[in-house]
Amino acid sequence: MKLLCDENIKTSILNLLGQEGHDITRVQSALEIGFDDEDIIEHCRSNDRVLTNDEDFFAFDHHSGILYLDEQATPPRTVATAIRNIDRHLPEDVLRTTVVHVPNGWK
Secondary structure, eight states: OOEEOTTTTHHHHHHHOOOHHHHEEEHHSSOTOOHHHHHHHHHHHSSEEEEEEEEGGOOOOSOOOOEEEETTSOOOOHHHHHHHHHHHSOOHHHHTTEEEEEEEEEE
């Protein structure tokens, strides 16, 4: 799964997802300084899905799929397991138009 991780996502989660084979890009690496949520969503429309714990992303009608981390303190292994299950069970076309809460039942 391709993911663009918002600046609020812990490095330990990014590292584990990368080790598990997910294509991970950090917002800070993909966009220039001064980016806002609209810039992130636009980049994701063209390239990736976003992993965030920022509820502001829910306001956008068109996105490429949002994985919303319910709780910042969720252990990295739980996040990785949930994302693996989401990737396995939700078709790509469903993911492109959906906000999925992680882990929230995907453990």
